[in-house]
Amino acid sequence: MRSIAKSTVGMMLGAVVPWLAATAPGFSSSPDGQAFEQIQKGHYLANAADCFACHTQREGGKPFAGGRPIETPFGTITSPNITPDNETGIGAWTDNQFVRAVREGRGRDGSRLYPAMPYTSYTKMSRDDVLAIRAYLKTIQPVHRAVQSNTLPFPFNIRAVMRVWDALYFTPGEFKPDPKKSAVWNRGAFLVEGPGHCSACHTPKSFLGGDDTDAWLGGGKLQGWFAPDITGGMRQGLGSWTVSDIATYLKTGHNGITAATGPMAEEVLDSTSKLNDSDRMAMATYLRSLPSHSDQSAPKPAEQPVMVAGQAIYRDECSACHGLEGKGTPQLFPALAHSSIARADDPSTAIRLVLRGVRSVATKDEPTAPGMPSFGWQLNDAQVAAVLTYIGNTWNNAAAPVTADQVKQARKLLSLRNE
């Protein structure tokens, strides 16, 4: 696409211009919302921000028409309709109202939005960025569909409580590039911290659901999954991946080491596979530079009987795909010897994959979409714990042992899930 090159340059400049804009308050005219390059820029940013995923219903939903239930630790919220329909969408909103919603977490009437809408990340985009997104959204087919958004249980349905939450966890403000880092790093930082909102899943949360920024991108739990550590940590992060490994994963959903499954499969399909190569490399550069907070703790050594049993199960049930050396097959079967999911101290994803099986993402570049069968009917809790402990503590892995009780809890919770 010929506009990509142009908008890439625009993006690179765009990372710097808002900083300039912040120091030049007289600069206030908005770009033309109907201009071709605005819509292109907005489309690209909307992909980076993945508006589509939350604001579109999964089964046959009309694009951006809302109605998708979003699971939060406090209950389920339904996403609103953001098509340009006047009555039921955002067609009648002013630009300022739209920008306020995305960057400050405020509804049209000034009430506070829930951080399921990741305004805490989107605040890093500039006003111009957000207006570009608006310009793009204005070109979407309007859908007349009223959505009841406020579906959290008491007391969380009282939006006023968000005042306290925002005070604790929301730092508004555009992205400020670090002059000590390269342009590529800054671009990656903007994308990951801003529209990419990776921390929504990958940063652990406090009990109030805000980011625990001390463990930035160190791994987080949501919807029955554990989103792994994506810092440059060697033990549990992406330290052993190359920048190219990360970029390929973001583009195709697969690389020589692992495959995107679960919510990350959706993310790759709807968002990062649609960015350009240099942006993915930038994100990869940024991620790999992040310090890890999990490398400090030493793992508990696994007990012998558990390891022996785990090895037997591994050989009999797992090695036919994942290999006796845990090396898998590139682009097909994940290399458990290098897997961040296998190394995570939180075994939620690992347990889930073993119990239920999974299908990895199919993208244009990697259409195979290999799947893993379910082992939940075959292995009891102690056996699942044994094989995961073995995998987590063999080859170069050193994860916390998995207990039968963790498996039991996971089984109970998963039995109520639809996916």
Added chain:
Amino acid sequence: MTLRRREFLAGSALLLLSASSSRAALLSGQLPWLPDAGSSPVPVRPGPWVYFTSDEGRAVEALADRIIPPDSKTPGGKDAGCAVYVDRQLAGPYGHNEGHFVQPPFMHGTKQQGAQSAKGPAQDYRDGLAALDKYCQAKYSGKRFPDLSDADKDALLKGIESGSIKLDPADGESFFKQVLKDIQAGFFADPLYGGNRDMVAWKMIGYPGARYNYLDWIERHNERYPLPPVGITGSAAWSPKT
């Protein structure tokens, strides 16, 4: 602008909902997938006979122990659970010819044309065991098949097998063939089906069972494979030893 929707998780086959749509599902756009999909096997549970009466069960156990007699190294058909296997199989789809073509007319044909009976194995066993019982009681002064000496049992079975002894009213030759086939299948099938208890049959021959990865062994020629057998429901080695 309408974007084409792509499902990829959780969603089953994408259903087209138009007025003239067929009720057969239309698959399009992506490979369908559901969690816990597939149909995992349900292991046989030990317990009372499901199909056999207790007399029938006893008779089949005795048959199993002649077809596969116990010896010092390996249990016989009875202790290996072969009669349990047969009982559960007959109680299931196999017993009533499920999936077979059972439309009339039923005509007698050549051997090459295969079985042409309306009866399924379950009924064949009922009839065959009744005929066997009837024969034994008549020939052996009221004794039933399980009560005969091993030598008498073997002689009787050899006679039925060759056709020199006729059962009435069942067809003894084909009944014995059926029993032979089923007992031996139960002996060597995965233990989840009730026979081959503790994988004794597999241990007997050196078959490693339900394994899937021999990549490190394909080029080890003329060497005994050392690992013990494992079944679909696992082995003792899978549980941590406390």
Added chain:
Amino acid sequence: MSRKLPKKDVVIIGLGWTGSIIANELTDESLDVIAIERGPWRDTPTDFPVNYMQDELRYHIRHELFLRPDQTTFTFRNKMSQTALPIRTWGAFMPPNGVGGGGVHWNAETWRFLPSDFVLKTHLTERYGAAFLPDDMTIQDWGVTYNDLEPHYDQFEYLCGTSGTAGNLNGQIQPGGNPFEGPRSRPYPNPAQKQGFGHTLYGKAAQELGYKPFPQPSGNMSQAYTNPLGLRMGQCTYCGFCEWFGCGNYSKASPQTTILPVLIRKPNFSVRDNAEVTRINLDRSGKRATGVTFVDTSGEEWEQPADLVILAAFSIFNVQLLMLSKIGQPYDPIANTGVIGRNFTHQTMSSVDGFFDKSKFNFNPFIASGAIGMVIDEFNGDNFDHSPLGFVGGGYLAYGQTNGRPITTTPTPPDTPKWGAQWKQAVRDNYLSTISGADVHGSMYSYRDVYLDLDPIYKDRFGRPLMRMTIDFHDNELKAAAYLTDKLDGIVKAMGANQTHKKPRKGPYDITTYQTTHLNGGAVMGADPKTSAINRYLQSWDVPNLFVMGASAFPQNAGYNPTGTVAALAFWSAAAIREQYLKNPGPLVHA
């Protein structure tokens, strides 16, 4: 009363190998394609998982992946003088069912036929004279040559990642490969699979006897592979659960692993599963197909109109549908007129068991893949002089034991009792030291009185006549079987067997004993509409917008597994449709 669905450009009946190949080719022409499959959708992690696929009872003995006879079956008789009776449970062959068809549960033995196989009638008549052939043998030339198909064999082999050693590269004989094969334009995409102990020993023995053994061409991956469509496949782990089973770790070539993930993503492709096509509909002239009628699981009838109809079901179902749709003149064996049902063939299989000293030989038969094995081709086709022998045809001689699954693999020396203490001891003593997969994969040529037609008595669940098979072995095939089995026996003895047990095929043809599912013919291809149902491009002579894929096109069967040739023909036909038919719909050949 069927309801009409929106029209499609192409409707494909059956989504097995040929259906998938054709669908992928024609969707690349931007045509709107729908496939209708009688059986269910099937996929690797959900239907062939690595943790319960290893179930011999369920999949091999109880045939779980196959068609159920009560869904449809056939009637069978050896001779026209007999009354055909229904095949109430499968025996001699196992019809596939479901997406992927036979490509799911095949062994992946991937062969090319010999150049002489395609011009068999001409070739044999030239070499031996017409009088050498039995009067009632109805073999004929195919209408295509090996050279026509070579690029398409290549296409299929690269799609599949076939593992093998080339024997003839552009006319140059290569060491280690099959010296008799037709010339290939480039090597196999993957090196040959590794061989087990028994297979290696067989190769050595064959070599010492002066033959030229080579590894069987295998659709089980010898290493990880990415095919031309970008699909990734894994390395075969020699699990021993190949034929009758789906592959759990993406290492067997099948529509699931080589085509479907790419095909299903195309917006112009869709498939209805669990829907049985009951008729190909024709317009009033009877010369144009208007689409198909199918029945869903609720028993409702639907009509799927289309401009182009591709019949891509398993061979014998193709013939059945043609008959029930009244397309083409049915064959009359007495008058010797008509073509639909004519030249029906199967395969002539023989084997040899070898019993070895258990203190010296340990074969680990359970370590194997579906298409492992060493083969010699000296006695296939017309690779050898038949003049002193009194028969034509042949087959490859292989030791390709694919498994040691114990319910079906408990070989005992002949004269061992079938039960009791002696039997048990013999099984114990012989399991690891016996080879029981030395096979003769013999051809079956076609005859006047071996054919298909509609049964006069038995009906299917829709009330339509079942198809009737009239088939028996002829002397030619039985003579060949005896001769070839002796040759095979010689090799097994040279391996060092203490005792061998020869099992040459004997008549009559028995519907209860398995003899491969290589059913062929009944809607054969050819140059003459009087003796063929379809032309050289697989286009129906009678209905030009109907193409009929599959082994139903084979005028006779060669001494090889058919899938390579079935797939090559599908690619060849697809090319003709793309390059010629679509530009100018109508008959491609004017006879």
